[in-house]
Amino acid sequence: MTDSHASEPVKPIDLRKLPPPEPMLVIMDAIADPVPACGYWAFLLPRFPQPLVSMLADRGLDYRVEPEENYDGVLMRIAPEFPEED
Template sequence: MTPQDLRHLAPPEPMEIILDAAEQMRPGDSLAWVLPHHPTPLLPMLEKAGLLYRFELSGDGGVVLILSRL
């Protein structure tokens, strides 16, 4: 899975993109995005939607958000 780089977008566009994609996810799906920092305001929304998330370092200063629906 190649993460989509959202670092070039102004807020709140990255959060809107992630939430829109999350709504379309089916059980077993995983998606990933590169962000400039941890998306703290987004995390409660993902939890409320029943999604699992984890983070990895991108290697070039960003954070990779990996989202999964069980």
């Protein structure tokens, strides 16, 4: 029997309705905490957060952003590192 809970995704924090700069402030506050058990933080955003990219790089964090079909906006995942994708 395998432990399927170890790779379960974290429920994203929905920041789509917050006015700027609140989403960025919430993200910066969240990434100050230890990394969740799944290995990344996840956020729903109304658009790609360009100003955040350099701040993440300065902290040694990687990110993935993808359109979210079930939501209006994008899903951003942030982690110390992501496994190499094939």
